[in-house]
Amino acid sequence: MSVCLWVCLFSFWVNDPPFGLIIHGGAGTIERHKMSADLDAEYRRALKTALAAGYEILQKGGSCEAAAIATIKSMEDSPLFNAGRGAVFTNNGKNEFDASIMLGTGEAGACAGVRNIKNPILLAQAVMNSTPHVMLAGDGAVAYARELGLEFETDSYFFTEKRWKQLKKAKVKEKEQSHDNKWRKFGTVGVVALDKQGHMAAATSTGGLTNKQFGRIGDSPIIGAGTYCDNETCGVSGTGQGEFFMRSVVAYDVAALIKYKGMRLQEAVDEAIRKLSDKKGSGGLIAMNTKAEIAFSMNTKGMYRGYRISDGRHVVQIYGDEH
Amino acid sequence: MSVCLWVCLFSFWVNDPPFGLIIHGGAGTIERHKMSADLDAEYRRALKTALAAGYEILQKGGSCEAAAIATIKSMEDSPLFNAGRGAVFTNNGKNEFDASIMLGTGEAGACAGVRNIKNPILLAQAVMNSTPHVMLAGDGAVAYARELGLEFETDSYFFTEKRWKQLKKAKVKEKEQSHDNKWRKFGTVGVVALDKQGHMAAATSTGGLTNKQFGRIGDSPIIGAGTYCDNETCGVSGTGQGEFFMRSVVAYDVAALIKYKGMRLQEAVDEAIRKLSDKKGSGGLIAMNTKAEIAFSMNTKGMYRGYRISDGRHVVQIYGDEH
Numbered sequence A, B: 001m002s003v004c005l006w007v008c009l010f011s012f013w014v015n016d017p018p019f020g021l022i023i024h025g026g027a028g029t030i031e032r033h034k035m036s037a038d039l040d041a042e043y044r045r046a047l048k049t050a051l052a053a054g055y056e057i058l059q060k061g062g063s064c065e066a067a068a069i070a071t072i073k074s075m076e077d078s079p080l081f082n083a084g085r086g087a088v089f090t091n092n093g094k095n096e097f098d099a100s101i102m103l104g105t106g107e108a109g110a111c112a113g114v115r116n117i118k119n120p121i122l123l124a125q126a127v128m129n130s131t132p133h134v135m136l137a138g139d140g141a142v143a144y145a146r147e148l149g150l151e152f153e154t155d156s157y158f159f160t161e162k163r164w165k166q167l168k169k170a171k172v173k174e175k176e177q178s179h180d181n182k183w184r185k186f187g188t189v190g191v192v193a194l195d196k197q198g199h200m201a202a203a204t205s206t207g208g209l210t211n212k213q214f215g216r217i218g219d220s221p222i223i224g225a226g227t228y229c230d231n232e233t234c235g236v237s238g239t240g241q242g243e244f245f246m247r248s249v250v251a252y253d254v255a256a257l258i259k260y261k262g263m264r265l266q267e268a269v270d271e272a273i274r275k276l277s278d279k280k281g282s283g284g285l286i287a288m289n290t291k292a293e294i295a296f297s298m299n300t301k302g303m304y305r306g307y308r309i310s311d312g313r314h315v316v317q318i319y320g321d322e323h
Helices: A003-015 A037-059 A064-077 A120-130 A138-148 A161-175 A242-247 A250-261 A265-278 B003-015 B037-059 B064-077 B120-130 B138-148 B161-175 B242-247 B250-261 B265-278
Strands: A020-028 A097-103 A108-114 A135-137 A189-194 A200-206 A227-229 A235-240 A283-288 A294-298 A302-309 A314-319 B020-028 B097-103 B108-114 B135-137 B189-194 B200-206 B227-229 B235-240 B283-288 B294-298 B302-309 B314-319
Touching (some): A020 A037, A020 A235, A020 A294, A064 A120, A064 A189, A064 A200, A097 A120, A108 A227, A120 A138, A135 A138, A189 A283, A200 A227, A200 A235, A227 A250, A235 A242, A235 A250, A250 A265, A265 A283, A265 A294, A294 A302, B037 B064, B037 B302, B037 B314, B064 B097, B064 B120, B097 B120, B108 B227, B120 B135, B120 B138, B120 B200, B200 B227, B200 B235, B227 B250, B235 B250, B250 B265
Antiparallel strands (some): A020 A302, A097 A108, A097 A200, A189 A200, A235 A283, A283 A294, B020 B302, B097 B108, B189 B200, B227 B235
């Protein structure tokens, strides 16, 4: 091999540090035999589209923040995921969103209990970049979004037949005082992105729980519970039964296990899910570090997920048995 | 010494495990030379009253939960602290409360952005005990409080001259676009209580930031940020610049330093405050474990604080130089 080629390869290695992203589109009782071939393909397509949205930005040298936002926006715009357009319905037939973003350098922003905002993740980003605060909620947060000129949509934009049926079913189950919580549909979308500059961003967005009442806030907008990011340890996004993630401060726990116990990324993510199982909680986690190592873990039957890394790894998966 | 006396002492030791509580009433630029003797005495009296409210319950064998609630309620009912009655004013001249409670066994409840509720901590407790959720916010949370029959108060109940003046001053500073954030009055009340059964509860309540806008939520209602409790490690309540506590997941970090790094209680609390200082954040922490060890730390000039333990330790302090 000529010296020139070696120099070339060396320069490639020096100039092109690894970059990429990992995403999830919610975890739950997602089973192969209950999914039509068409729907299966549709979900995989949507996951690939979301990965591409972020990857293209990273490839061009864009920031992890821009990539994370573009990825979440893509999933919020899809009617398939419980975030933005595809959000579940609250008890009074409305859609209510929570979202958060955190950078590996420590900045963070979140919004909770907001309505009619097309892309709640853009509001979380604005809270991070343009206010001294970390979290804005409810009417105040919506007023701030209007002041910023963010895009709003009418209720009909957020209407999907599937979610409406889930609400009707949930109300029947509620009347029956069912202790089976499976009708409480939840779901989330999340991302961790690593850019060429070696910085990370993690973000999460959700429509919460079907039939939720009384302004319930879950883990997705909570830094430490549903989202956490630190360039020294890892970026994390969670999905599942939010209350369990909040009580166990799951996303930060993954970072603490790495930082204080010296665990590897996959080990830490597995340990956090093991502890979640011990407490009878269910859900999944994705994580990534600045070495472009990725990890995911879940104790549910499936989790919509995928990753695309500059070294060529490019995968989308749905069921628990896909490796 | 007679055998009888030894038996007596042994039975005292067996039957009376340690119990007690530690509290704070906010940290900040509290300086001796700016405080009148009367006001100093008034604060110390209020801290003693709050300690007594919880201690009496613990002494009679009551639960840490009941003691924590009674203690916070006492401080929420005082016009001196930024919680309940003495809350600061929002930008539009209202009072808006956040509160949370967590038990050492893992249950947790919180409310955020609620108005006119006399004792926000009672709503947080109800969220923990009577809903499947951890956090309710805004109008939904207020509707739930009405359904529960919690006590409401008119705006005039929450009016204090001092807080009104702080709002007016804050608005002037805002117009001047002052970068001096000292006018942004904050403050919190918090408690960690240990009962005779060896269980702990931690709770925090606040009126947030003077002149706050857009439904800003701070660290006080966030499990992991402003409040955390676990019988295996410690209970923690924080007070200070909430956004810094949220981004660093401070309350859970104290527990993680003990659990994963083997730090002692005081060491962990000091380390969390050192990290807060590194990030230019300011505030204070109180913590306690099931051995009735207590710890506090702050990087502010003062923190209203106190503790009362069954072994006779009974202290209230205000300034940073009191030990």
